[in-house]
Amino acid sequence: xxxxxxxxxxxxxxxxxxxxxxxxxxxxxxxxxxxxxxxxxxxxxxxxxxxxxxxxxxxxxxxxxxxxxxxxxxxxxxxxxxxxxxxxxxxxxxxxxxxxxxxxxxxxxxxxxxxxxxxxxxxxxxxxxxxxxxxxxxxxxxxxxxxxxxxxxxxxxxxxxxxxxxxxxxxxxxxxxxxxxxxxxxxxxxxxxxxxxxxxxxxxxxxxxxxxxxxxxxxxxxxxxxxxxxxxxxxxxxxxxxxxxxxxxxxxxxxxxxxxxxxxxxxxxxxxxxxxxxxxxxxxxxxxxxxxxxxxxxxxxxxxxx
Amino acid sequence: xxxxxxxxxxxxxxxxxxxxxxxxxxxxxxxxxxxxxxxxxxxxxxxxxxxxxxxxxxxxxxxxxxxxxxxxxxxxxxxxxxxxxxxxxxxxxxxxxxxxxxxxxxxxxxxxxxxxxxxxxxxxxxxxxxxxxxxxxxxxxxxxxxxxxxxxxxxxxxxxx
Ligand code: FES
Numbered sequence: 001x002x003x004x005x006x007x008x009x010x011x012x013x014x015x016x017x018x019x020x021x022x023x024x025x026x027x028x029x030x031x032x033x034x035x036x037x038x039x040x041x042x043x044x045x046x047x048x049x050x051x052x053x054x055x056x057x058x059x060x061x062x063x064x065x066x067x068x069x070x071x072x073x074x075x076x077x078x079x080x081x082x083x084x085x086x087x088x089x090x091x092x093x094x095x096x097x098x099x100x101x102x103x104x105x106x107x108x109x110x111x112x113x114x115x116x117x118x119x120x121x122x123x124x125x126x127x128x129x130x131x132x133x134x135x136x137x138x139x140x141x142x143x144x145x146x147x148x149x150x151x152x153x154x155x156x157x158x159x160x161x162x163x164x165x166x167x168x169x170x171x172x173x174x175x176x177x178x179x180x181x182x183x184x185x186x187x188x189x190x191x192x193x194x195x196x197x198x199x200x201x202x203x204x205x206x207x208x209x210x211x212x213x214x215x216x217x218x219x220x221x222x223x224x225x226x227x228x229x230x231x232x233x234x235x236x237x238x239x240x241x242x243x244x245x246x247x248x249x250x251x252x253x254x255x256x257x258x259x260x261x262x263x264x265x266x267x268x269x270x271x272x273x274x275x276x277x278x279x280x281x282x283x284x285x286x287x288x289x290x291x292x293x294x295x296x297x298x299x300x301x302x303x304x305x306x
Numbered sequence: 307x308x309x310x311x312x313x314x315x316x317x318x319x320x321x322x323x324x325x326x327x328x329x330x331x332x333x334x335x336x337x338x339x340x341x342x343x344x345x346x347x348x349x350x351x352x353x354x355x356x357x358x359x360x361x362x363x364x365x366x367x368x369x370x371x372x373x374x375x376x377x378x379x380x381x382x383x384x385x386x387x388x389x390x391x392x393x394x395x396x397x398x399x400x401x402x403x404x405x406x407x408x409x410x411x412x413x414x415x416x417x418x419x420x421x422x423x424x425x426x427x428x429x430x431x432x433x434x435x436x437x438x439x440x441x442x443x444x445x446x447x448x449x450x451x452x453x454x455x456x457x458x459x460x461x462x463x464x465x466x467x
Contacts, residue, residue, distance in 0.1 A: 004327050030329045032433060061329070095327055095432060 003043065003092040004032070008085055009063065015146040017070040018116065019082050022056075022063050026090060030061040036123035037100035037207075040064065041256040041264060042081070043092040049256045050077040053120035053186075053207070054096060055150070058127075064096075067147055069116040094256065097263040099280050100207040102127065106182035109135040110174055112195055114187020116146050120207055121186065125154055138173055140191065167191075170198040177203055208261045208279070217275060223297040227251055227306045228270055242292045242302075251306045253292055260294035267292045271303035315401030315464040317414065318373045319389040322347040327433065330390040338416045338455040343367035344395060364451065365421030368413075369394035371447035372403050383441045391434055394424065394447040401464050403448040410453065414462035417454035424449050 006023040014020035025031060039053045056065030071078045085091065100120050102109065109128055111121045118139050128135040137158040145151060145160055161168050174183055177200050185195035186207040196204060220239040225246075227233070232249045243265065246253045256264040260278030269290050275298050278291035292304075321330035325348050336344050343350035349366055371394035379387050389397045396413065406420040426442035 004325065025325070025328060027324060029324045030331070032327060032329065035435075095429075097432075098435075 003094065005090055006042075006064070006093045007090045008087050011085075011087060014067055014150070015148055016144050018146050019068050019070075020147070021066050021068060021081070021085075023066065023093070024063045028062055031064060032095050033061070034058055034064075034096035035098045035101060036127045037102060037120050038096040038098040039100075039120070039207075039262070040066070040096050041094040041262065042066075043094075044077055044080050045091070046076055046080055048075060048077045048080075050081070051256055051262055053100075055119040055122045055147075058123060067116060067119050069146070094254070094264065099261065099263050100124075100184070100186065100205060103182035103203075103205065106203075107134060107180035108178075108182070109133060110181060110183040111135065111137040112170070112174065112183065112185040112187070112191075113137065113139045114185075114191040115141050117185075117187035117191075117207070117209065118146060118151070119186075121184070122147070122150050122154075124184070125157060129154075129157065140167060140187070167194070170194055174199060179203075208259075210259075217277070217296045220275070220296055223299065224301045225249070225297075226271075226301055226303040228303050229306055239296065242295055246292060246304075246306070251304075253306070255293050258293040260291045263291070265292040266290075268305035269302065270305055271299070271301055273298050274302060311466045313400065313402060313466070316399050317396055317458060317460055317462045317464065318399040319397035320458065320460060321390050321393075321395055321397075323393075324348060327429070330393060332390060335457050335459040336395065337457055338368065338413075338452045340452050340455040341367075343452060347395065363449070366424075366449040367452050368396065368418060368450045369424055369447050370396045370398055370401070370403055370413075370450065371424075372401065372445070373397050373399045375445040375447075378445065379438065379441045383438075385436055385438055385441060387434075387436065387438055391430075391436075392442075392447065393427075393430065396458070398464055404445075406448060410467040412463070412465050412467050414458040414464075415454075415456045416452065416458060417467055418450040419453055421449050421451055423447070 005026055007026045008021055009024045010022040012020050034054055039051050041049050041051050043049055052066035054064050055067050068078050068081045070082050102124055113121050121137055125137050140161045140163050142163050151158055182203050183199045184205045185192050192206050217239045222238050223236055225234045225236055227249055234245050234249055236245055243255055254264045256262045263280055266289055268288055274290040275296035276286050277294040320333040320336050322344055323330045338344055371392045376387050379385050410419045424447040426439050426446040431439050
């Protein structure tokens, strides 16, 4: 599996229920490079995998920063990162994946964050400011805002909207969607839904915290899963998920979100055609790759380059 | 009887990394240990940190890559691959790496034996965000074993043993 080891070098409070973590290689070796909008998976000792956007400066080659909000109703991922991980403690992580890249060539960038969903926007806004691009960040929050020190650095490029009295009208907040203006949203599902209703999809980019519900597999039928390199195969009933089948065949395919949004389980396919239900592959990429956690098969055989 | 070597190359770049997937670091010189590999590198036998990418390989103690291959990839595919990005330890100039499999040669004062050609790793595309996997097939470098160790410096000659 493609893991690297990270050690917690520093931790500080950064707003309500938020712990800002500085992660480094145990010996301080430089870490893989990343682009604004990238996230990593952390593999926790309780078996959970959690994805966090990198919110530091990509120019800091030897450290990554993530902001973890305590989720009281969660399954214990954020609680472990808050309470059990001490400075000096180590944990495995994935390589950074950029599923929320800035739109190159856009003239104007509108960033819309809900609460802790502001994290990917910190390096994105810094990159936009550095290149002199026209941009503005709107942060919707209830009560004290997250990461106040980091937000302060954005100066007049950010507007805070306290939603204690209700959510502002997104259409008015974002303004008219002119060609050349790209809008981005990261936050809870309700905000993403409202954003997509208020802004044309072709100039919209979204980053989900939690996978959206899956559409059912249309006219699924039984198929044979074939691994081209090992020659192993398995007959699967209609609608069967691929990941457990791949693991049963001994294929080392990673997974994290298991909902088609994080990019961990990307596999090259050779024969299908697959049914794609992910949210991240571009049309061109679907000609050669699938996301194994959510993909199905429309043909009698699904042959993978594994 | 003395044999006149048909080629003499040189060490153009040196890189190591402590662990799999972490960036390669440029070095002025590296230290080779017989039967093990390079001090501080992930592939050194006995202290492998490349575990996640591959099992320890006795035949992969030091890896080499032709600088000419970087130029070919730029020319044929329009992809700029830098010496620290191919993830091999020694970038060579003027050495016919593909012809050395099974042979011994001198890297500076050290003696190496080439075990097999390296194969590219799909992950490299993910790490670099460049489509270099296909271009690197058949020109992905050479894996070697260290027979006699010592210090290797930038500019050192490489020649047949
Ligand atoms: S596991 Fe996240 S996309 Fe498949």
